[in-house]
Amino acid sequence: MAQHQVNYLKDGGLPVALTTIDKVVNWGRSNSLWALTYGLACCGIEMMASGASRYDFDRFGTIFRASPRQAELMVVAGTLTKKHAEFIRRLYDQMTEPKWVISMGSCANTGGMFNTYATVQGVDRVIPVDLYLPGCAPRPETLQYGVMMLQQKIRRESASRAQKPKRLM
Amino acid sequence: MRAYTPKDNVQKKPYYTDRYWVAPQVAKHDVSSDEVFAHDLDAIKAKFEVLDAYIQVDQMVVIINAADNFAVIEMLKNEREYNQLSEMSAIDWLATEGKFEVFYQMLSMSKRKRLRIKCKIDEKESLQSVEKLFRSADWSEREMYDMFGVVVNNHPFMKRILMPDDWEGFPLRKTYPLQGDEFAAWYEVDKIFGKEAREIIGPENRDPARIDRYDTERFSRLGHEVPRGTDITNGEPDTPLVYQEPEGVFLIEKFDAEQSVVISDRHR
Secondary structure (H helix, E strand, C coil): CCCCCCCCCCHHHCCCCCCCHHHHHHHHHHCCCCEECCECCCHHHHHHHHHCCCCCHHHHCCCEECCHHHCCEEEEECCCECCCHHHHHHHHHHCCCCCEEEEECHHHHHCCCCCCCCECCCHHHCCCCCEEECCCCCCHHHHHHHHHHHHHHHHHCCCCCCCCCCCCC | CCCCCCCCCCCCCCCCCCCCCCCCCCCEECHHHCHHHHHHHHHHHHHCCEEEEEEECCEEEEEECHHHHHHHHHHHHHCCCCCEEEEEEEEEECCCCCEEEEEEEEEECCCCEEEEEEEEEECCCCEECCCCCCCCHHHHHHHHHHHHCCCEECCCCCCCCCCCCCCCCCCCCCCCCCCCCHHHHCHHHHHHCCHHHHHHHCCCCCCCCCCCCCCCCCCCCCCCCCCCCCCCCCCCCCCCCCCCCCCCECCECCCCCCCCCCCCCCCC
16 A cells, blocks of 8 residues: 555646746745845834744745845845945845845835935935835835735746846946 | 015925014023032132133033143043043034034032033144043044044044044034035945946935825835836726735645634634
């Protein structure tokens, strides 16, 4: 007797699933989005709450990593100052391709209420952004929805072609 | 009748000013009204020139020459028991007097008294550091330099503290624009991409609150998303939140609300 019950009437009688390379790769990519911990201000608190037990990002495969080498998603959570702009660019460059960026909250989107000399007026002046989350600060549900939208975006992309690196300029 | 002035941009310039309004002043009392302060002031006067002295909100303010600042504070610390420098910084009076006012806020734990030493310096004039007396002056003096450009002599590490090292300008001066000068506006672009990228990236949008309700190139309404560039002047359809593609996702089972079990008995 076989150890596992095999349904010989399904999938041509073999315990296999047929699919395309694209789908398998994108399934893997979209369900193991490792995010760089990038809490710059109060949005970082909401990002931490999203990672904690109530909202539990681990079940989406989104695990926060402390190193850009191990991350493929950057959630820019908070106010980006002009002094810090070069470091966010360096960390973005250190992340491995393919990589995605979520701009979380008003400050990261547009500079928000900090209409001053010291604040970058939107992180998209420095790094290319895939998804903008509105709110001040966005609730964890917003970030959760944003990550799921990003997963859909990743699944739409073709995995087999060479990844064209995103360039701001 | 009052002359008519256009009022369509009232937030930019006040069109009405009260001719009889007088700025409220905090009352200044004579130093002799407080015994402890009077003794302290006599001790300062014995050795140094005092330009003015008064008591405001139970705190004595002593105005001295800028050259005496180290010696006066040293004497107050060692002989008059003012053992804490709680705050120090500068005030920009360049527009009215052409000078900076530097203040040292001191606290005596044993006497339970607060004392403020003030002195005035010119824009290009430098000041003696009190970091040797109070460690708290280390960062305060660096911040004073960073924000006002007041250089302090004999400081162990005279460097900007908040702004980047290659920053130009002193942000807390009254002449510095709040939204930054040209250097500040292009700082991150110049530093990361170089000056030639200015044309590609473009100037900063300094009106982040500006939202065009019907602009689907740059905005989308949550719950009412439409493809980019669609004309929505005649309204837009409801688009319920979609967490997954409608045909489902490979290898991921879709949540079925019909087959799920709702636990109604919470003590089960």
